[in-house]
Amino acid sequence: MNKKHKSISYAKWGYIFIIPFFVVYIIFSLIPTLSTFYYSFFNKGFDPVSFEEYEKFVGFDNYVKLLSFEGGTNRFFSYFGNTMIMWVLGAVPQLLFSLLLAVIFTSARLRIKGQRFFKTVIYMPNLIMAASYALLFIGLFSDVGPINVLIKAISGDTFRFLADPWGARGVIAFVNFIMWFGNTTILLMAGIMGIDQSLFEAAQIDGASGMQVFTKITLPLLMPILVYVAITSLIGGLQMFDVPQIMRVSDTPTQDTTTMIMWLNNLITGASRQYGMGGAMSVLIFAVTGGLSFLVFKTMVTSPDKVKSKKKAK
Amino acid sequence: MKKRILAALVASAAVLSLAGCNKGGSSSSNSTTSSSGNTSTDASTSSTTSEPTVDAYAEAQKAGTGVFDTAGEGKVFNIWCWNGDFKKYVENSGYKVPDGITIKWNEIPNEGGAYQKQLDAALLKQADAPADEKIDIFLAEADYILKYSNAKVTQDVKKLGVEQWATGYDYTYKAATSADGVLKGVSWQCNPSAFIYRRSIARDVLGTDDPDKVQEAIATWDKLDEVAQKAKDKGYIMFASPLETYRTFANNSKVSYVNNGKFATHDAFNQWLDQAKKYVDNGWSLTYDLWAAEKAAQMDVDGKMMACIGPAWYFNFCMGTAQDKTPGDWAICKGPQAHFWGGTWLLAAEGSDNPKMIADLMNAFTANEQIMEYILKDANEFPNNKNVVKKYAEDPNFGLAFLGGQNHIKVLGDMTDDIVWDTALHTVYDQTFNEDLPNNMLTYLNGTKSKEDAMKAFYDKLDDVTGGSIAHD
Numbered sequence: 001m002n003k004k005h006k007s008i009s010y011a012k013w014g015y016i017f018i019i020p021f022f023v024v025y026i027i028f029s030l031i032p033t034l035s036t037f038y039y040s041f042f043n044k045g046f047d048p049v050s051f052e053e054y055e056k057f058v059g060f061d062n063y064v065k066l067l068s069f070e071g072g073t074n075r076f077f078s079y080f081g082n083t084m085i086m087w088v089l090g091a092v093p094q095l096l097f098s099l100l101l102a103v104i105f106t107s108a109r110l111r112i113k114g115q116r117f118f119k120t121v122i123y124m125p126n127l128i129m130a131a132s133y134a135l136l137f138i139g140l141f142s143d144v145g146p147i148n149v150l151i152k153a154i155s156g157d158t159f160r161f162l163a164d165p166w167g168a169r170g171v172i173a174f175v176n177f178i179m180w181f182g183n184t185t186i187l188l189m190a191g192i193m194g195i196d197q198s199l200f201e202a203a204q205i206d207g208a209s210g211m212q213v214f215t216k217i218t219l220p221l222l223m224p225i226l227v228y229v230a231i232t233s234l235i236g237g238l239q240m241f242d243v244p245q246i247m248r249v250s251d252t253p254t255q256d257t258t259t260m261i262m263w264l265n266n267l268i269t270g271a272s273r274q275y276g277m278g279g280a281m282s283v284l285i286f287a288v289t290g291g292l293s294f295l296v297f298k299t300m301v302t303s304p305d306k307v308k309s310k311k312k313a314k
Numbered sequence: 315m316k317k318r319i320l321a322a323l324v325a326s327a328a329v330l331s332l333a334g335c336n337k338g339g340s341s342s343s344n345s346t347t348s349s350s351g352n353t354s355t356d357a358s359t360s361s362t363t364s365e366p367t368v369d370a371y372a373e374a375q376k377a378g379t380g381v382f383d384t385a386g387e388g389k390v391f392n393i394w395c396w397n398g399d400f401k402k403y404v405e406n407s408g409y410k411v412p413d414g415i416t417i418k419w420n421e422i423p424n425e426g427g428a429y430q431k432q433l434d435a436a437l438l439k440q441a442d443a444p445a446d447e448k449i450d451i452f453l454a455e456a457d458y459i460l461k462y463s464n465a466k467v468t469q470d471v472k473k474l475g476v477e478q479w480a481t482g483y484d485y486t487y488k489a490a491t492s493a494d495g496v497l498k499g500v501s502w503q504c505n506p507s508a509f510i511y512r513r514s515i516a517r518d519v520l521g522t523d524d525p526d527k528v529q530e531a532i533a534t535w536d537k538l539d540e541v542a543q544k545a546k547d548k549g550y551i552m553f554a555s556p557l558e559t560y561r562t563f564a565n566n567s568k569v570s571y572v573n574n575g576k577f578a579t580h581d582a583f584n585q586w587l588d589q590a591k592k593y594v595d596n597g598w599s600l601t602y603d604l605w606a607a608e609k610a611a612q613m614d615v616d617g618k619m620m621a622c623i624g625p626a627w628y629f630n631f632c633m634g635t636a637q638d639k640t641p642g643d644w645a646i647c648k649g650p651q652a653h654f655w656g657g658t659w660l661l662a663a664e665g666s667d668n669p670k671m672i673a674d675l676m677n678a679f680t681a682n683e684q685i686m687e688y689i690l691k692d693a694n695e696f697p698n699n700k701n702v703v704k705k706y707a708e709d710p711n712f713g714l715a716f717l718g719g720q721n722h723i724k725v726l727g728d729m730t731d732d733i734v735w736d737t738a739l740h741t742v743y744d745q746t747f748n749e750d751l752p753n754n755m756l757t758y759l760n761g762t763k764s765k766e767d768a769m770k771a772f773y774d775k776l777d778d779v780t781g782g783s784i785a786h787d
Contacts, residue, residue: 045781046434048742051465053438075774143602144611163601163760250557250603251756253763254771263778269427271461271743272781 040279048271055276062280075263076284082169083259086244087237089173094181095229101181102188103214108200119189122182130179134246137175138162162249165256172244172257179243180236184229191225192218227300231293238289241265260285370477371681378678378685380410388445388667391417394433394452396424399693400658403502407688409678415671430458437467440665449663450672454499456489456657457745460737463490468498469664475673476500481700482680485735490659493737499661502679502689504698505625506729507561509649510633512613512640513718515620519545525720529647535589538650542598545620553599554609554619556590556759560752562623563589565653570739571747576785577776587755594759601760603753610635625655626726629716630694642718646725652732696726703727746779 040062044055066076101122105112112118125133141147141161148158161167195218203213219226241261248257258266260281268278391411395401401419403409411417422429433452440448454462462468472478478487478497483504490499509532513523519541520531532538542552553559567582579587593599600619602608612619613636624632629644636644660679662672678685686699690706697703706712706723713719741747751772758768773786 047783048461049464049783051434051438051461051467139607142606143608160760163757163762165762249606250753251601251760251762253757254754254775255763255767265426266775266778269431270779270781271427271430271458271746272779272783273431274778274781277781 036279036282038279039276040283042276042279044274044276044279046271046273058276062277063284065277066280066284076260076281078255079258079260079263080288082257083238083240086169086173086176086240086257086259087234089169090176090180091230091233091237094177094184095226095233097177098181098184098188098229101185102192103218105185106189106192107210108197109210119182119186122185124182125179126183128179130175130242131246133175133179134243137171138247138249141171160251162247163251163253165253168247168252168257172247175243175247176237176240180233184233187229188222188225191222194225195221223300227297230296230300234292234296235289238285238292260288371479371481374477374479374677374681375683377674377676378407378409378682380412382412382670382674384412384414384670387412387415387670388448388450389415390446391415391668391671392420392446392448392450393417394420394422394429394436394449396422396429396453400453400660403679403685403689403693404675406692407685409675409682409685412671412674415668430461437462437465437663440467440663443665445667448665448667450666450668451499451660451675452663454659454661455745456505456654456659457748458742459489459659459661460740460744461742462661463498464492464742467664468492468661469666470496471499471662471672471676472497474662474669474676476676476680479681479699482698483700483730483733485654485733486657486659486698488735488737489657490661491737499659500676500680501657501659501698502686503627503657503695504730504733505627505654505657505696506726506733507623507625507628507653507655508646508722508726508729509621509623510629510644510646511621512617512619513643513645515545515550515618516645519548519550519620523645523718525645525647525725528645529649532647532650535650539592539598541620542593543596546597550618550620551598551600551612552620553593553622554612555602555604555606555622556594556599556756557604557752558599558621558623559589560586561655561748562586562649562651562653564748565655566651566734567739570741571751572741572743572784575783578787583751586752590755590759601756603756605632614639623649623655626694626696626722627656629722630714637716641716645717645720646722648725648729652729654733654735690723696723703730743776743780743784746776750775750779 041057041059042055043058043061044053046053067074104110105115105118139145143158143160147161152158159167161171199217199221200213203217208216239261240259244257244259245262245265248254264278264281264285267274267281393400398419398421401421404411404417422432433449436443436449437452443449452462476497482500486501486504487497490501491497509529511523511528516523516528520528522528532541538552545552563582563586567580569580569582571577571580571583590599594601600608600612609619609622610633611617613633617640622628622633629636629646633644660676662676666672679689680686680698683699683702686697686702687705689695689697690702703723704727707721707727708724709721712723713721754772754775755768757763757771758765763771769787776784776786
């Protein structure tokens with residue numbers, strides 16, 4: 001049937017069907033992106049004293065301000081640091097844990113029963129809004145919440161997670177971990193199931209151990225999916241906003257949990273609405289995201305080739 | 315199943331978080347529709363005193379009865395607000411909207427500055443907006459009212475027929491007056507902030523829960539310290555938050571935070587910070603913020619918190635745990651120093667096509683005593699009308715069940731004369747000074763950060779808000 005359709009040229013319909021996407025993309029994504037670049041060269045905002053909007057071309061001033069070290073500190077880099085710390089704290093355990101789960105679920109030897117059930121359960125946190133999830137965890141980790149009731153029963157004293165720099169970062173990373181490990185697991189499972197089963201069978205017949213199968217077959221062939229997961233996770237991590245924004249109680253140390261996007265949000269929602277500064281900030285985040293993604297791509301994608309060449313050498 | 319449990323947890327977390335509700339109160343009031351269905355005020359028309367203001371007041375008492383001439387008025391009256399409270403009052407207080415005019419409410423939640431952002435944008439485009447979409451009245455809070463009252467986007471309401479009634483509290487008018495002396499709006503409420511204490515703990519610590527005797531025991535800051543130590547000896551804490559007394563100090567400051575374009579902490583702030591540190595270090599106060607779930611938990615049956623500080627809207631709308639679990643075990647007294655906290659004002663937008671309706675609504679919600687009685691009795695707020703306050707303050711049978719039958723109007727009414735508002739001390743960034751500044755001090759007060767680091771975090775926030783237009787150390 002498919003072949004029959006392909007033989008007649010319906011190509012133009014293909015283009016027509018994707019027009020809506022491009023229209024929506026140009027209006028809601030491309031134009032705003034370009035205008036962000038444009039306004040990053042302006043001092044644009046609102047003066048609440050005179051109640052007037054202003055807009056003035058300033059060239060690269062906004063970028064200079066963002067990247068200069070005034071008094072030995074730079075807020076952009078320190079917030080970038082916060083973002084990366086919280087991303088690594090959440091993403092590394094998440095990747096390892098998801099990989100383990102994916103291998104267990106797809107293992108022909110183990111044949112886990114009730115797979116559908118487990119898949120649904122681990123994916124569920126992702127279905128809940130990040131905001132509700134963050135609120136839930138504020139309750140769980142508050143001084144009167146269940147976690148502290150447990151800690152108090154054991155140690156006799158409570159630990160105020162969200163008021164401690166590392167406690168707050170840890171809880172934020174943990175929430176991101178819980179929310180996303182199910183999604184990653186399912187992606188990795190799909191990746192593993194895409195690997196030719198005969199390779200696993202051959203390895204088994206040759207007497208390879210589970211660990212050998214994992215390091216010699218699963219991991220190298222899973223690399224493209226792993227790269228995809230790592231890069232999407234990195235992009236998501238650099239844009240971390242909702243969870244740390246909501247998991248901020250008044251005594252949370254802001255200098256330790258503010259992410260780049262949270263600062264951007266502060267700039268454009270503050271009384272003086274610094275859109276120009278926000279634009280420059282967005283462009284920097286764009287550059288950082290692009291650069292880091294490229295780096296991850298380069299370092300991870302070369303490795304399967306190395307594996308292949310090793311194999312050939314053998 | 316798991317989802318259901320999660321949903322229940324999420325819901326409970328949401329409820330906990332709601333304990334920190336918006337200033338101006340939430341909708342949890344148990345008010346019923348006003349009994350004053352018939353709002354005719356014939357009695358007042360007979361007054362023939364020679365003093366012109368009294369005549370004007372008698373006339374103004376008829377406001378809100380829907381009888382003004384609507385010729386030339388726009389068909390749609392637009393009110394911008396951030397919650398449904400005022401809408402509820404307008405609809406239930408007996409206020410009659412004149413025939414031919416409908417009120418359109420535009421409710422934008424306050425969170426993340428969304429309300430002010432959209433309001434500012436709309437006000438800037440007011441001149442080009444179609445008549446039916448022009449903003450007529452919008453609501454503003456004490457912490458940012460100056461931004462609007464000083465700007466060209468609001469108009470002189472005296473020209474529209476609104477007076478500065480002698481029955482209103484002076485500071486509520488000062489707060490809505492621009493730096494050059496033009497009245498831009500009014501408020502239906504007045505917000506003296508009281509010392510709210512737990513009766514059972516007061517009995518244990520002081521041997522009495524009588525408001526007069528408790529007031530005597532805590533009449534000065536030094537005396538409060540002594541009581542705090544006594545409370546600690548008995549296993550209680552005076553406050554759950556060191557921010558509790560911030561407004562008392564800050565709103566009585568004689569100096570502004572900003573002088574010649576530069577921010578500096580003033581004496582009142584430093585006094586507060588020293589006191590707050592002392593309370594935390596001595597174990598007299600916990601280190602939570604004003605809206606923390608942990609503070610609410612201290613209002614529960616086994617809670618140890620002796621007191622908190624707040625106006626009528628606070629104990630009626632924001633002490634949910636106490637309202638549910640320990641009603642009747644609370645009382646109020648003046649506390650060491652009188653002050654106000656919060657408040658919502660009605661401001662008249664420039665370019666409105668309903669000038670008569672603006673005057674009618676503003677007069678109704680200040681001078682119409684039937685409506686103001688609704689504000690007091692049904693809406694559980696403290697009305698901006700001395701006649702109504704006097705009537706209820708002198709009524710021996712009037713009281714709040716939550717406060718064990720205490721007549722809160724009498725206590726709050728006695729505090730109103732000491733409230734001060736000096737426009738010269740306020741800035742358009744008051745919200746940042748009154749919320750972000752003390753909140754950022756919590757990391758210093760709980761010992762996580764040094765005072766310098768805590769201050770640095772606030773300076774960062776200040777830069778974000780002001781765009782660097784206000785200098786600091």
